[in-house]
Amino acid sequence: MHRLLLADDSEAVRLAIKSLLQRLAPEWEICGETPEADEAVRMAEELRPEVILIDLSISGSKGLWVAKTLKDTAPFCRSILISEQHPAILAHLQAESGFICLAKTQLASALVPVLRGERNTP
């Protein structure tokens, strides 16, 4: 089983992503979830997941901070930023930051291929 950590303020979104993965990518296990940025960093360091899904706006606007921090403290963990922003804006952010950025509107079609390493862009 592959392990994934879920960091998003919204419980409804976390639930929806969980059922999406259970249905479409059952080989991925959610090893932990949190609505809070500092907690996300702590849990990633402790639980050592392969991937962390981070809401760009978590804890106000700390998604990018979580990804940057984990690049140093948990380099084994791949960060994927997810956001309500328009895909075109997120393409800019991905080019600029080097982190994979997915629009939440595209999660249903893009998340599983990205997790499986079949593609790195939405």
Added chain:
Amino acid sequence: MSSAPTLNVISEADEQIACRFEGARLPWTGEDILLLRLTFRTTSSTPFIALNEQIESLNRARHGLENEVRIRTAQLVDAQTKLQELSAQLMLAQDEERRRLARELHDSTGQTLTAIQLNLSVLMSEFSLSPENRARIEQTVELTNHAMGEVRTISHLLHPPMLDEAGLSMALRTFVEGFEERSRIAVATDLPGMSERFSPEMETALFRIVQECLTNVHRHSGSKNASIRLTRENGCVVLEVADFMRRVRACTIR
């Protein structure tokens, strides 16, 4: 004292001067000169005293007025400073309120719609769905996406997208892209990297300045090109927005 003696003395002096060329000596006595002095002092000092008093009075009035002008000017400067401070506070309060509303929209409506859209997508993957139901769910996904787009648009109008999450440079690039599309004006950007962050207030203010400047270029300049440059110079943040009709150094903020 009458001025007649004076006239007499002057008249006599005049005669003596007239005789000068014949070697005559001035026959003036000390008394004559004393009389002349007294006469002149009496006749001329009265208007001089009055004039001096008038001048002094005018000077006093002038000083009074100058003082009044100084006080009023200081009051005006003070009022202007307060007005600027109030205006800045108003702008900050307005931006804070907009930021809060945008956040509220994102956290509540935006997230709920995201969850609905994801759940519908999971439903779509059910193999047992009839074609009608699948079409209905597809339609609902589309509607949800549309609603998410609307929420995003309102949120962007309230607060610049990516400003909080990824900083000023990223937010400006995003804004410029949309602006170029809407206005057909090509904008060259020279912006620092994403890691260069300023205080939230300064980032919002700089963003609004660029927004206003580019809007003015679009409305008034007629230029088909513009440029934005944001640098640090000697402890200052220097923002330069230019078009190719007239160059405006927009602002320097310490």
